[in-house]
Amino acid sequence: MLYAILCYNMEDVVGSWTKEEDDLVMERLGAVQEKLAKSGKLGPVARLLPTTAATTLRKSGGEHLVIDGPFAETKEQFLGFYVVDCASLDEVLDITRDLAEANPGQGSYEIRPIGIFRPGSNFQ
Amino acid sequence: MTDPSWIDAALTAARPQAVGALLRYFRNLDIAEEAFQEACLRALKNWPKNGPPRDPTAWLIFVGRNSAIDTVRRQTKQQPLPPEEVLSDLEDAESTIVEKIDSADYRDDILRLLFICCHPDLPATQQIALALRIVSGLSVRQIARAFLVGESAMEQRITRAKGRVSSGEIPFETPDAFERAERLAAVGAMVYLIFNEGYSAGSTEVEARFPLCDEAIRLARLLLRIFPTEPEIMGLTALLLLQHARAKARFDAQGAVVLLDNQDRNLWNQTMIAEGLALIDKAMRHRRPGPYLIQAAIAALHARAKRPEDTDWLEIDLLYAALEQITPSPVITLNRSIAVAKVRGPEEALILIEPLEDRLSGYFHFFGVKGGLLMQLGRKQEARVAFDRAIALANTPAEAAHIRMHLDRLSQN
Numbered sequence: 272m273l274y275a276i277l278c279y280n281m282e283d284v285v286g287s288w289t290k291e292e293d294d295l296v297m298e299r300l301g302a303v304q305e306k307l308a309k310s311g312k313l314g315p316v317a318r319l320l321p322t323t324a325a326t327t328l329r330k331s332g333g334e335h336l337v338i339d340g341p342f343a344e345t346k347e348q349f350l351g352f353y354v355v356d357c358a359s360l361d362e363v364l365d366i367t368r369d370l371a372e373a374n375p376g377q378g379s380y381e382i383r384p385i386g387i388f389r390p391g392s393n394f395q
Numbered sequence: 396m397t398d399p400s401w402i403d404a405a406l407t408a409a410r411p412q413a414v415g416a417l418l419r420y421f422r423n424l425d426i427a428e429e430a431f432q433e434a435c436l437r438a439l440k441n442w443p444k445n446g447p448p449r450d451p452t453a454w455l456i457f458v459g460r461n462s463a464i465d466t467v468r469r470q471t472k473q474q475p476l477p478p479e480e481v482l483s484d485l486e487d488a489e490s491t492i493v494e495k496i497d498s499a500d501y502r503d504d505i506l507r508l509l510f511i512c513c514h515p516d517l518p519a520t521q522q523i524a525l526a527l528r529i530v531s532g533l534s535v536r537q538i539a540r541a542f543l544v545g546e547s548a549m550e551q552r553i554t555r556a557k558g559r560v561s562s563g564e565i566p567f568e569t570p571d572a573f574e575r576a577e578r579l580a581a582v583g584a585m586v587y588l589i590f591n592e593g594y595s596a597g598s599t600e601v602e603a604r605f606p607l608c609d610e611a612i613r614l615a616r617l618l619l620r621i622f623p624t625e626p627e628i629m630g631l632t633a634l635l636l637l638q639h640a641r642a643k644a645r646f647d648a649q650g651a652v653v654l655l656d657n658q659d660r661n662l663w664n665q666t667m668i669a670e671g672l673a674l675i676d677k678a679m680r681h682r683r684p685g686p687y688l689i690q691a692a693i694a695a696l697h698a699r700a701k702r703p704e705d706t707d708w709l710e711i712d713l714l715y716a717a718l719e720q721i722t723p724s725p726v727i728t729l730n731r732s733i734a735v736a737k738v739r740g741p742e743e744a745l746i747l748i749e750p751l752e753d754r755l756s757g758y759f760h761f762f763g764v765k766g767g768l769l770m771q772l773g774r775k776q777e778a779r780v781a782f783d784r785a786i787a788l789a790n791t792p793a794e795a796a797h798i799r800m801h802l803d804r805l806s807q808n
Contacts, residue, residue, distance in 0.1 A: 284404045288404050289609075339629075
């Protein structure tokens with residue numbers, strides 16, 4: 272079954288890492304990803320730019336309202352996601368623990384089983 | 396377990412909001428700073444043991460406020476501090492305080508804290524130093540290093556600047572929309588100054604000064620988070636990102652300046668460029684371009700060009716013309732002349748900048764550009780005179796070395 276692992280964290284804290292700290296986290300996450308990729312379990316991975324770069328289109332009453340910024344004002348922001356292929360929830364949880372362990376931040380990881388998955392174009 | 400680097404980042408991230416709120420409570424910068432310092436010390440003791448709080452900023456404000464109240468009480472009554480356990484159990488208190496401090500207060504607190512650093516009596520370098528100390532929380536040693544001065548000199552400079560600020564009236568009333576816009580403009584300009592302090596460094600100082608560029612970008616993003624619909628703040632953030640994206644390509648291994656045309660574009664930071672371009676797209680929708688946004692749009696045209704010859708100089712010329720309209724300045728006209736030279740040739744560009752000579756007679760770049768245009772036109776003798784003046788006015792050894800390279804080329808041909 273395919274699962275999305277949605278990563279939430281306090282973006283102002285993540286944004287206060289020094290470049291060296293950020294590089295180190297990326298390196299550690301990279302190691303986890305490599306292991307997953309080798310076993311054929313890793314699908315698309317994305318790290319999102321800060322929410323300040325976000326735009327929201329809200330459809331209400333037939334109107335399309337374009338708003339600067341993310342849809343929800345929350346303490347933790349949606350900062351990235353993984354798609355993984357796993358046999359069970361336990362297996363996804365193990366992977367998520369590895370990812371959480373590689374990241375010194377706090378934050379939450381929401382595990383969502385995927386209904387429809389289309390990988391689309393293979394972007395470079 | 397709570398990672399120490401996470402705690403550091405959390406304290407840094409919380410600082411502008413927390414010190415801003417404490418300043419509102421105590422109306423005294425020194426007390427606010429000490430209170431935050433004390434709260435940080437307790438966080439370092441408490442968080443690894445008890446786990447981090449759900450809302451680190453609210454925790455720090457709450458603990459900082461209590462400790463400052465205690466200090467004031469102790470000084471008056473010599474009462475002992477409450478035991479640590481009382482402070483550790485904050486779960487309930489935390490949620491009530493979060494409710495009480497609404498987001499509008501937060502926004503004005505941060506803006507006020509930055510705004511008091513822009514005191515008009517303070518020279519630019521002192522404004523920057525003060526903001527780095529108070530808002531960013533850099534140590535005096537770090538700031539001294541970035542400004543290439545001794546630690547005690549910087550300590551004095553900051554103390555003096557603080558004295559000016561606290562003896563003046565700090566505006567505590569909630570600003571109206573007009574005042575808020577004025578404050579935001581002043582603060583934006585200061586963030587730009589911080590960036591430039593880092594960006595204008597010569598190659599040998601770059602290592603020490605890069606953190607200033609990163610810090611300016613962090614502050615710009617902070618402003619954008621609290622004012623998410625301001626196109627000029629989007630423009631400012633984009634401008635800083637697009638300029639900083641080229642940082643690695645700006646100097647060669649020997650420390651000489653590498654001009655845009657000769658930079659290795661593979662060294663440009665594509666993530667920063669992507670964020671900058673996204674912000675410009677967002678800002679353009681508001682249809683009221685200001686100076687930062689236009690400058691960012693110019694930087695974006697360079698960033699989008701895969702090779703130097705792909706640069707859309709025609710559009711750059713138009714954007715500079717728009718910028719001249721909004722903020723007329725000889726330096727902008729000088730910059731425009733580079734686009735004019737590409738689009739309509741060096742002769743036209745020279746005609747454009749010749750009237751500026753009186754006002755830019757002490758400006759290195761004017762004579763650098765003039766010499767370059769004369770060289771393109773084959774007027775070697777005049778080019779040499781202009782380059783000689785540029786060297787005399789160079790701000791860094793790298794700038795002078797770059798002009799000398801042109802002079803060498805002139806004498807070879």
